[in-house]
Amino acid sequence: MPRTVDPRFPSELRRLRQERGLSVRGLAALAHQSHGHISDLESGRRAPLPDVTERLETALGVATGTLAALAETRIEDDDGLDAVELARRVTASDVRSALPRLEGAVDGLAMAYARRPPEELLPRARRNLDYVGELLDKRKTLDEHRRLLVAGGWLSLLAATLRIDLRHRRAADSHLTTARELAEQAEHREIQAWCWETEAWDVLTTGDYARAVALSQQAQDVAPAGSSALIQATAQEGRAWARMGRGKETRDALGRVERLVSPLPRPERPEHHYQYDPAKALSYTATTLAWVGDAGAEAYARTALDELEAANDGVQRPRRIASARLDLGLALLAAEKVDEAADAARLAITSGRVVASNWWRATEIVRAVEEAGVGEAASELRDAYETFKPRPQHDRVTAG
16 A cells, blocks of 8 residues: 655745745755755655655754654555455456456546546556456456456556656557557447547647647547437537637637536536536536636636635545646736736645646646746745746656
8 A cells, every 4th residue: 555745744845945945956956855846845746754744854954853753654545455465366257256356446546637637546456457467367357357458548548648647758658559459358438439539638738739630520429328428529629619719619618518418417426537527517618618718717717716716515626626727827827917827836836636648738827937037926936836847757658
């Protein structure tokens, strides 16, 4: 089970550093650590070792134990994400008994996506994929064989999404290819549609908006009527039109999303990445209107952020909150509220929840704030941006 740092540690370290007027590089030099290591500690990406904590306390001039009390790691509930490890030992040759555990682990990973970092979930997705491969070699019925293909399709799709988040482009393409092949064998149209939609999002983040439109429309052609994939692909099409400045097409796509979403009940598991939650429509509308420069984007963005922070359903969604803050920042820029835009973007960035695939959105806001010449707000935003900017990671091609 994963061990993670107390969430109070990153913010306390950052607060103490800023109180003393130290930059990240300045603290790194005093504590004899790398700049990247301090950035990882302040973003919560890494838990400090005891000797590092001692050096930080000395560098910051605080009493021994001030940070150590917050640096103790805690074991989190694994949400059943590794249930297949037990299944491997108990039911190694019994596909029928193993399938429910495997399918439960698939759903667990999809629900963890909104709150766990991609680098933590990716190894779990790969372990489950390995297990699917083992079970496919066992004796089984036709129905069991198809269920394994479907589980493998969802896992490969999720692995591709995690790879995209981490900007592992070649590996993401490999996982998407595997997901498509498994979905075709299982004749599972929803997974096929999600594959096209996922690729549409990927190319949208790289600026190929025309292709993003085409891929989103291809996903809609494949998706079953009323499915989550159909709604998400339609919303993705609207985003791509917005990036192209095509207001009419953007509003047409938003209207189609609204018609698809309005009759839907709230899902039992709204945090599931592949089950469309009608509450997401508000966030997507805010994003899309902000991108197209619509004056109404600010109101949508504020409402979406308020609802996410309230978490009235008891589900915390830190990644969506970070994205909502970026949406608000962009909307505030359009309203010429530059200081507020800088503050919203800074809060998003310093949350440590803006994944690499979304970093381009933060970059756009930082550049716009700096071009507006707002002095201290721009300086603070740039410092946060440089501190939390994702570092390049090795791109592996394996799909296993």
